[in-house]
Amino acid sequence: MATAAAVAFLLFSCKGKLDEAAQIDLKSVPLQTIDNMFAVQTRNGVIVMRLEADLMERFENDTASRETFPKGIAVYSYTDEGLLETTIYSDNALHETAKPGGEELWAAYGNVVIQNVIKQETMETDTLYWDQGKGEIWTDCYIRMYSPDGFMQGYGMRSDDKARNSIILRPFNSFGVVVQDTTVVMIDSVNFIGPFPKK
Secondary structure (H helix, E strand, C coil): CHHHHHHHHHHHHHHHHHHHHHCCCHHHCCCEEEEEEEEEEEECCEEEEEEEEEEEEEEECCCEEEEEECCCEEEEEECCCCCEEEEEEECEEEEEEECCCCCEEEEEEEEEEEEECCCCEEEEEEEEEEECCCCEEEEEEEEEEEECCEEEEEEEEEEECCCCCCEEEEECCCEECCCCCCCCCCCCCCCCCCCCCCC
């Protein structure tokens, strides 16, 4: 009699757990979670890009694979010689790969800061998209650009993904530096090496 009661209790308790599991929407649960993500892409032994994120969550459905970065992302892009050229920071980011075509799109949201270290240009916006296949970044949102040549602001921006030739599409209330001191020496303090201190 005691055995029958134990079996009945076990079946009842397992049934309750199975009902709870059936209610979980698997599409809303990440298939993979990575804390303190650090990824490096190289070409011929030279670093091309570095990505850092406190948290990455990967989701999968019938039409796309999606990685989200809810705690922000930092991307560092390098020249062919291995010098740091471009940085991108944002509060949130998304990487989506379509099925079956495999088209990829990156999106960064919230306090997006794009900096070309070599040109000493900084852009700030709320949303930025990156098409890795085409090598382009763009936004249709309000954007500010600070550079040694002046200040620009407007709506919409298009550029290559290194932010070498950024164009603000609908500028307004911008100003430029008409005369610059040609004796000023610009130093790339990020990539500067030496002189080494004497021991």
